[in-house]
Amino acid sequence: MDIKKNKRLYPNHQNPSILSIESSNFLMIQGQGDPNDVHSGYKDDVSKLFQVAYALRMSYKNNYVINDFEPFTVAPLEGYWFQEGIKGFDPLRKDLFVYKLMIPLPDFIEEKDYEWAIQFLKDKKGTDLNEVKFIQFEEGLVVQMLHIGPYDKEFQTIDQMNIYIKQEGYDLDFNEDRMHHEIYISDPRKVSGDKLNTIIRHPIKKRGIL
Numbered sequence: 001m002d003i004k005k006n007k008r009l010y011p012n013h014q015n016p017s018i019l020s021i022e023s024s025n026f027l028m029i030q031g032q033g034d035p036n037d038v039h040s041g042y043k044d045d046v047s048k049l050f051q052v053a054y055a056l057r058m059s060y061k062n063n064y065v066i067n068d069f070e071p072f073t074v075a076p077l078e079g080y081w082f083q084e085g086i087k088g089f090d091p092l093r094k095d096l097f098v099y100k101l102m103i104p105l106p107d108f109i110e111e112k113d114y115e116w117a118i119q120f121l122k123d124k125k126g127t128d129l130n131e132v133k134f135i136q137f138e139e140g141l142v143v144q145m146l147h148i149g150p151y152d153k154e155f156q157t158i159d160q161m162n163i164y165i166k167q168e169g170y171d172l173d174f175n176e177d178r179m180h181h182e183i184y185i186s187d188p189r190k191v192s193g194d195k196l197n198t199i200i201r202h203p204i205k206k207r208g209i210l
Helices: 042-057 111-125 151-168
Strands: 017-032 078-083 097-104 133-148 170-172 180-184 197-206
Touching: 017 042, 042 097, 042 111, 111 133, 133 151, 151 170, 151 197
Parallel strands: none
Antiparallel strands: 017 097, 017 133, 078 097, 078 180, 133 197, 170 197, 180 197
């Protein structure tokens, strides 16, 4: 997915907006723990996800034909985060994080293509990547905003988002299926903390709707 062309899903300005996200196909892996903790398994989970994504991207070089295939760029990593015992989201309690890491897929990639990629990587590298799943997911109504800076200062952007939705007549709608959502436009291995670009999305509902 070309983030430069899709300003609706990947805004490049620091203004909150409300939108509805339709159903799409994703690669997904689940885990838990502080992503900064070397023992959490987070980095391994990210690696597994991208291995499958790049196998699909390069499938035509490995004698596998995906119907209606078009060359594509692997989309940015996305993370859905929630915390046991906390209502809403506290960005400072990383020790309680449970996450779903996801990468959106082009519409032409189907579950059978994902199954090929899993088997291909097992045969080629001996790697069992069955933890990576193929899912369909519809995020629904959200507020989103581009955050520039360290992850630990996301609360500043979240405060602006909360003010905006109240002015527009919406409330937050966190539950076990609707979570704090981050899209990592920048690679933290290559960009300094003060220049990181991260899109934050929160689930919302029209005020008065149960």
